[in-house]
Amino acid sequence: MxxxxxxxxxxxxxxxxxxxxxxxxxxxxxxxxxxxxxxxxxxxxxxxxxxxxxxxxxxxxxxxxxxxxxxxxxxxxxxxxxxxxxxxxxxxxxxxxxxxxxxxxxxxxxxxxELEESVIEAPMGAKSTITLPDGSTVILNAGSVLKYAGDFGKNIREVSLEGEAFFEVAQDKSKRFQVRTSDITVKAYGTKFNVKSYGDERTIETTLVEGSVSIVKNNRQKSKKEELFLKPHEQLVFYKASEEIEPVEAVTPEAAQPEQTVERKPEKILISKGIDPQLFTSWTEDRLIMKSEPMQKMVIKIERKYNVKIHFEDADLKDFRFSGIIENETLENVLAAISIASPIDYTLKDRDVWLRKKKEEKNKN
Known part of the structure; x- marks a missing residue:
């Protein structure tokens, strides 16, 4: 109390x-x-x-x-x-x-x-563009939420993000611009950058286009905070700690139920240099650029862009890699293009899509 x-x-x-x-x-x-x-x-x-x-x-x-x-x-x-x-x-x-x-x-x-919080949401299948009180521009990707306090800019310029957003920050050296996600905070130094932090994904990605940003892990003990800086055309990927339960086949006939093991994956950070920012920001221009991208990751982007749910009837299709550009296409055109360029067939009904191997591929096996 x-x-x-x-x-x-x-x-x-x-x-x-x-x-x-x-x-x-x-x-x-x-x-x-x-x-x-x-x-x-x-x-x-x-x-x-x-x-x-x-x-x-x-x-x-x-x-x-x-x-x-x-x-x-x-x-x-x-x-x-x-x-x-x-x-x-x-x-x-x-x-x-x-x-x-x-x-x-x-x-x-x-x-x-001053205490009221502004909440902007971009629904699945759509984007939203916002101009913040300080003149900064934010483009929200589908399925994303941006929040900021009513006194934004009075003492600090901080927004919180769940989802993906592209930021073009107005310069103000006296008030640092910050993007807070579930696990990390991105500090901008007058710049253009992309942040992707969906709650259902293990990674948080920060991609720098222009200027400079730094990244710190959210931690109550300020003394332990380490600030990592990015230069243009660099990307930081933060891997959240996770626990994955995997079934293990019974080792003895007497075992009535399969055993389970818990694989604990620790936090880690990966910084990539010399990346092409367009691969990660093309969504702002209604384009999706894939470069040898696993189908499992690609369908997530399609789900958000077209507000559909995609199901795999054959699990090994998740590892199939796809390269190409999707630009101003209908969902039906996208699925048809995937089918032509790969051994994948599909069924579309309402807002659900089922992916399966083509019959000739199954016969080979």
């Missing part, structure tokens, strides 16, 4: 414009718990604005009023603050009626707008 001391500290950090991402989340949760919490923050906000713009109070008077406030709210041992930081709030006892200062409703509720 959060103490009043902790809540007031969050409010102070908010009023000073210094909330961290975690603190912002805590404050949002607390505000939703009870309408009285919102009223309390409204009062603190109103007093803060009034004292900042209207009041002329000496330090001696504020010190006396602070003692009253401290006895009222922070009487428990250890619950002490630096009263100078709370000087404006201490003035609450001098205001009489909070709203007699004529604080506008806009000022009273400005914190709500």
């Amino acid at each position: 959060k103490t009043q001391h902790h809540i007031d500290q969050l409010i102070l950090n908010y009023l000073e414009g210094g909330l961290s991402r975690e603190e912002r989340h805590e404050l949002e949760v607390w505000l939703r718990e009870d309408a009285a919490n919102q009223s309390y923050l409204e009062e603190m906000q109103a007093v803060w604005i009034a004292a900042e713009t209207e009041l002329q109070i000496t330090d001696d008077v504020i010190g006396q009023e602070w003692e009253k406030l401290e006895k009222r709210h922070f009487s428990k041992p250890g619950n002490t603050f630096n009263w100078q930081r709370w000087a404006k709030i201490a003035a609450i006892f001098l205001l009489g009626a909070l709203f007699s200062w004529g604080i506008s409703s806009y000022q009273m509720n400005s914190y709500f707008a």
